[in-house]
Amino acid sequence: MPGLPRFARNDKLHNINYQLTSHISNLTSQISYYAIIVAGGSGSRMRSDVPKQFLLLNGLPVMMHTIQAFAQSTFRPKIILALPRQFHGYWKDLCDEYNFDLTHEIVAGGETRFHSVKNALQLITDSDALVAIQDAVRPLTPVAVIDEAYKVAAQTGAAVAAVQSRDSIRQMHNGVSKNLRRDEIYLVQTPQTFRYNLLKAAYEQPYHDGFTDDASVVESLGETITLIEGSYTNLKITYPEDIALAETIQKKLPR
Numbered sequence: 001m002p003g004l005p006r007f008a009r010n011d012k013l014h015n016i017n018y019q020l021t022s023h024i025s026n027l028t029s030q031i032s033y034y035a036i037i038v039a040g041g042s043g044s045r046m047r048s049d050v051p052k053q054f055l056l057l058n059g060l061p062v063m064m065h066t067i068q069a070f071a072q073s074t075f076r077p078k079i080i081l082a083l084p085r086q087f088h089g090y091w092k093d094l095c096d097e098y099n100f101d102l103t104h105e106i107v108a109g110g111e112t113r114f115h116s117v118k119n120a121l122q123l124i125t126d127s128d129a130l131v132a133i134q135d136a137v138r139p140l141t142p143v144a145v146i147d148e149a150y151k152v153a154a155q156t157g158a159a160v161a162a163v164q165s166r167d168s169i170r171q172m173h174n175g176v177s178k179n180l181r182r183d184e185i186y187l188v189q190t191p192q193t194f195r196y197n198l199l200k201a202a203y204e205q206p207y208h209d210g211f212t213d214d215a216s217v218v219e220s221l222g223e224t225i226t227l228i229e230g231s232y233t234n235l236k237i238t239y240p241e242d243i244a245l246a247e248t249i250q251k252k253l254p255r
């Protein structure tokens with residue numbers, strides 16, 4: 001901008017910058033952000049006295065870590081917890097015991113993970129929402145992955161955290177094993193984040209046992225899933241040894 005005095009140039013730039021910032025914030029303020037934390041499972045593989053989402057991880061119940069991660073997201077999502085009805089009182093007592101006061105709503109868990117998600121979706125009525133679905137038993141999800149999933153889902157409709165296999169992969173068929181290209185194999189994690197309308201339509205489908213996660217439900221509508229980079233430390237607590245592993249990782253790697 002030759003000819004303009006220095007301050008005028010800066011004022012003009014400042015003005016453009018201000019207009020852009022308010023435009024972006026108007027756009028983002030129309031979107032509401034949700035996180036559905038699924039905690040409806042019984043943890044049969046863990047074989048613990050209470051479901052694994054309540055076990056202590058470095059002194060705090062597993063799913064409190066999970067909720068804390070979402071509370072730290074830039075997008076400040078509203079949190080909905082799907083929890084078996086018989087554990088609602090137990091959870092409330094834990095919240096009192098650990099002074100856990102992060103705001104969240106609770107719905108009943110369902111017979112399968114699919115049904116737990118479906119119950120939680122009933123609390124969302126805002127068609128412009130972006131909804132992340134998270135296993136309660138992934139307490140180490142980095143906040144950066146949560147944020148990236150919301151950003152990519154806003155652009156593509158469906159963003160799912162995954163990591164490439166670090167091991168060689170073989171597929172067994174009729175007793176014969178065959179090498180697969182590991183650079184084409186991804187291990188899927190949560191968060192799995194979607195535009196609400198897409199997710200809602202997907203969860204209207206009748207359940208079948210091929211629905212192992214939210215991506216498989218949405219994909220069966222014919223939608224494309226965008227993978228985002230997850231984290232090798234984003235463990236799912238499934239077997240007894242996973243608690244010790246997660247405790248060690250958490251001590252070594254701050255979020």
Ligand SMILES: Nc1ccn([C@@H]2O[C@H](COP(=O)(O)OP(=O)(O)OP(=O)(O)O)[C@@H](O)[C@H]2O)c(=O)n1
Binds near residue numbers: 113134135
């Ligand atoms: N009816 C169910 C079953 C599972 N989940 C949740 O889905 C996540 C991933 O499931 P998984 O690790 O399989 O948990 P469980 O079903 O509890 O474990 P298991 O399969 O060993 O019984 C967990 O946070 C779990 O609580 C859920 O919300 N509702």
Ligand SMILES: C[C@](O)(CO)[C@H](O)COP(=O)(O)O
Binds near residue numbers: 212
């Ligand atoms: C959703 C999930 O965590 C993605 O890896 C996984 O599919 C849950 O599977 P599970 O058999 O219920 O543990």
